[in-house]
Amino acid sequence: MSEYAQPVGYWTLSVLVVFLVASVWLATLAQRAMRKASFLQGYFLGNSGLGAWALALTATVQSGGTFMGYPSLIYTHGWVVSLWIASYMVVPITTFGVLAKRMAQLSRRTGAITVPDLFRERFASPAAGLISSLLIMFFMVFMIVAQFKAGASIMKVVWPVPPAGESAATGTSLDSLFLIGLALFTVTVVGYTMIGGFLAAVWTDLFQSVVMWIGVLLLLLLTLWHMGSFDVATQTAVQHTSAAFATAPGYAPDGREFLTPGLALSFFFVWVFGGVGSPATLVRLMACKDTRTIRRSVVLLSVYNVTIYLPLLLICVAARAVMPDLAVSDEVVPRMALWTTRDLWGGSLLAGLILVAPFGAVMATVSSYLVVIASGMVRDVYQRFVRPSATASELRWLTYATMVVVGVIAVAANLRPVAYLQAIIVFCGSSAAATFVVPALMATFWRRATAAGAVSAMLAGAATSLALLIAGSLLPDPMLGPATRFRSYYLFGLEPIVWGLLASLVFGVAVSAASRPPDGRIVERCFGTPPTD
Amino acid sequence: MRSFFTTAISALTVCESGSERPGECVMQVDHEDSVVRSSRREAVLVLGTWLAATAYTVGYCTFYGYERTWQSVTLLWGFPDWVFWGIVCPWLVCLGWSWWFAYRFMSDEPLEDTAEAIGAAGSQGPQDV
Numbered sequence: 108m109s110e111y112a113q114p115v116g117y118w119t120l121s122v123l124v125v126f127l128v129a130s131v132w133l134a135t136l137a138q139r140a141m142r143k144a145s146f147l148q149g150y151f152l153g154n155s156g157l158g159a160w161a162l163a164l165t166a167t168v169q170s171g172g173t174f175m176g177y178p179s180l181i182y183t184h185g186w187v188v189s190l191w192i193a194s195y196m197v198v199p200i201t202t203f204g205v206l207a208k209r210m211a212q213l214s215r216r217t218g219a220i221t222v223p224d225l226f227r228e229r230f231a232s233p234a235a236g237l238i239s240s241l242l243i244m245f246f247m248v249f250m251i252v253a254q255f256k257a258g259a260s261i262m263k264v265v266w267p268v269p270p271a272g273e274s275a276a277t278g279t280s281l282d283s284l285f286l287i288g289l290a291l292f293t294v295t296v297v298g299y300t301m302i303g304g305f306l307a308a309v310w311t312d313l314f315q316s317v318v319m320w321i322g323v324l325l326l327l328l329l330t331l332w333h334m335g336s337f338d339v340a341t342q343t344a345v346q347h348t349s350a351a352f353a354t355a356p357g358y359a360p361d362g363r364e365f366l367t368p369g370l371a372l373s374f375f376f377v378w379v380f381g382g383v384g385s386p387a388t389l390v391r392l393m394a395c396k397d398t399r400t401i402r403r404s405v406v407l408l409s410v411y412n413v414t415i416y417l418p419l420l421l422i423c424v425a426a427r428a429v430m431p432d433l434a435v436s437d438e439v440v441p442r443m444a445l446w447t448t449r450d451l452w453g454g455s456l457l458a459g460l461i462l463v464a465p466f467g468a469v470m471a472t473v474s475s476y477l478v479v480i481a482s483g484m485v486r487d488v489y490q491r492f493v494r495p496s497a498t499a500s501e502l503r504w505l506t507y508a509t510m511v512v513v514g515v516i517a518v519a520a521n522l523r524p525v526a527y528l529q530a531i532i533v534f535c536g537s538s539a540a541a542t543f544v545v546p547a548l549m550a551t552f553w554r555r556a557t558a559a560g561a562v563s564a565m566l567a568g569a570a571t572s573l574a575l576l577i578a579g580s581l582l583p584d585p586m587l588g589p590a591t592r593f594r595s596y597y598l599f600g601l602e603p604i605v606w607g608l609l610a611s612l613v614f615g616v617a618v619s620a621a622s623r624p625p626d627g628r629i630v631e632r633c634f635g636t637p638p639t640d
Numbered sequence: 641m642r643s644f645f646t647t648a649i650s651a652l653t654v655c656e657s658g659s660e661r662p663g664e665c666v667m668q669v670d671h672e673d674s675v676v677r678s679s680r681r682e683a684v685l686v687l688g689t690w691l692a693a694t695a696y697t698v699g700y701c702t703f704y705g706y707e708r709t710w711q712s713v714t715l716l717w718g719f720p721d722w723v724f725w726g727i728v729c730p731w732l733v734c735l736g737w738s739w740w741f742a743y744r745f746m747s748d749e750p751l752e753d754t755a756e757a758i759g760a761a762g763s764q765g766p767q768d769v
Contacts, residue, residue, distance in 0.1 A: 186719075186720050186723055187705070189719075189723045189727050190697070190698075190701050190705065190723075190726070190727060193697050193701075193726075193727045193730075193731070194693070194694070194697075196693060196697075196727075196730060196731040196734040196735075197689055197690050197693045197734055199738055200686050200689055200690075200734070200737070200738045200741055201686055201689075201690055204682050204683065204685070204686035204741060204746065205682075205683045205686050205687075206683075208675055208678070208679045208682075208749070208751070209675065209676065209679045211751045212673075212675050212751045215751055215752055336718065337715075337717065337718025337719075338715045338718055340718065341715055341718060341720065342715075345710060349710075350708075350709060350710035350713075353708075353710060353713050353720045354705060354706065354707075354708040354710075354713065354720070354722075355701065355702075355705035355706045355708075355722075356706065368698065368702045368706070371698050371701065371702070372694065372698050375690070375693070375694040375697075375698065379690055397748075397750075397751060398746070398747070398748045398749055398751065399748055401746070402742040402743060402746050402748070403742070405738050405739075405741065405742040405746070406738060406739050406742050406743070409734070409735050409738040409739070410735065413731055413732070413735055417728065417731070420719075421718055424718075551679070552676070552679070552680055552683070631671070634671075634672050634673060634676050635671050635672065635673060636671055636672065636673045636674070637673070
């Protein structure tokens with residue numbers, strides 16, 4: 108038995124169960140809180156009352172990528188992944204400093220509850236609303252399927268079964284454990300999101316963010332305690348791999364270049380604009396309470412990011428030193444949590460607390476995306492185009508049905524689990540950014556922007572990203588970036604988001620300039636000074 | 641060439657006051673809400689911050705992180721030197737800069753308006769239930 112395939116105690120699973128129960132309880136509180144206003148305003152926008160902590164720690168939606176994909180890459184490729192993630196140093200200021208005020212203001216002026224709603228009202232165009240809604244649902248479904256796999260994988264790790272060699276004797280196969288984890292995860296997350304809607308997603312996200320932060324810092328301390336110093340961690344990791352583990356473009360036994368300078372530059376677009384243009388982030392900006400909240404959120408998220416991403420680098424480099432032959436690199440954080448707590452009294456309980464971090468991140472992402480997808484279906488498609496006179500009860504049941512259907516689709520897609528979690532997350536995040544950043548900027552800052560221009564910008568960004576993905580899947584592996592079959596074509600060595608944003612910008616500006624100017628009354632409503640009575 | 645640029649700029653910005661198509665005339669700059677103006681100003685500074693961070697981090701790491709031998713790498717608090725100076729230090733600088741931006745540069749303004757005066761009645765969408 109490998110020394111780091113630790114048997115898991117029931118305490119670990121118990122902590123996770125307590126975490127799930129706490130999340131459901133928060134959802135019931137959220138359900139009571141949202142009753143103050145209309146169903147749609149409360150269920151999908153939380154009555155526009157997000158405070159600084161909720162906005163800061165949930166806006167950029169740390170996902171399974173943060174606690175599984177990113178650590179997996181560090182473990183595999185080494186210190187160069189710090190350059191890959193480095194743009195998170197400006198993510199707080201870009202996320203809140205560019206669009207937050209105007210999105211919040213426009214949401215209030217137009218009565219928009221969702222991002223498609225806002226595009227529809229700003230450009231007086233049902234087509235802009237419908238197209239944006241369909242694109243959001245398309246990208247979110249991909250993301251959500253990948254996150255369900257992450258959640259089930261974590262549940263599998265913490266299930267208290269004998270080590271691999273003895274599983275046959277108990278009759279419990281590891282695939283069955285994955286399915287059990289998938290079922291538990293699905294029922295819980297879909298359930299609490301159905302109960303409490305947007306506020307449930309935000310409050311549980313906030314709770315999970317705090318737990319994640321504590322979990323990572325605990326794991327950092329435990330890792331340091333075991334290693335003695337992080338210098339030793341890097342030195343040992345290099346011994347197990349090569350000098351490339353401590354330099355760029357990173358370690359890869361097959362000779363690929365994980366991060367060329369061109370890709371490093373690209374990721375300063377990916378994470379920054381991926382944050383700015385994420386539909387889940389945009390709707391949170393719309394829901395913030397006031398500008399003081401936005402300012403405090405910049406600082407809170409800045410502190411949070413530096414205390415999450417830098418420690419994870421140190422932890423996962425140390426993991427390479429102590430567990431050099433981990434079979435599934437996605438499991439590096441759970442495995443490290445179990446390894447560092449194996450000799451501690453109450454270690455199983457402590458491991459559970461640390462394991463809640465990646466699990467919570469995945470749950471938070473799934474619940475946020477469920478709300479976005481459901482709002483798109485209910486508000487932007489059904490209420491706008493099918494039954495404008497739908498009652499609150501009807502909308503509520505349609506919302507529940509949509510969430511259940513999405514959950515079923517995610518489970519079905521994971522009966523043969525998706526690979527390349529991080530690659531899917533990067534693709535979806537980048538494509539969403541290429542699709543929505545330019546239209547959002549046009550809507551909030553450019554009076555001359557037209558509906559035709561906004562729609563063209565969306566379609567151009569999405570089409571460019573998809574075209575480069577298809578090209579990358581058909582062409583031979585360029586031996587750049589992560590080793591995955593789900594890859595894009597790196598035109599001139601750059602990530603597709605760069606070209607997607609460029610195409611979106613060119614089409615957005617050109618088509619706006621060429622099309623009829625917008626109605627002055629709409630522009631006055633969205634940009635004008637309110638008259639003093 | 642000059643007339644081309646003049647035409648292009650006109651197409652991209654407001655139309656002249658007294659347009660023959662008054663219903664389509666985009667509003668003038670001096671009627672713009674203060675939130676719009678302050679947001680634009682802040683967005684420009686944020687863009688500059690992003691560009692500076694990108695240039696420094698990618699530039700520094702490109703020069704000092706690639707094509708290094710293990711013997712040439714120095715470890716500082718567990719970080720390789722190029723990571724420490726190229727990523728950790730600017731990250732901490734951004735932390736301080738973000739604080740300054742949030743508490744010294746970004747302005748507080750009301751987000752709520754008198755909805756009726758701004759023509760919320762102009763919304764033709766379905767009733768909120």
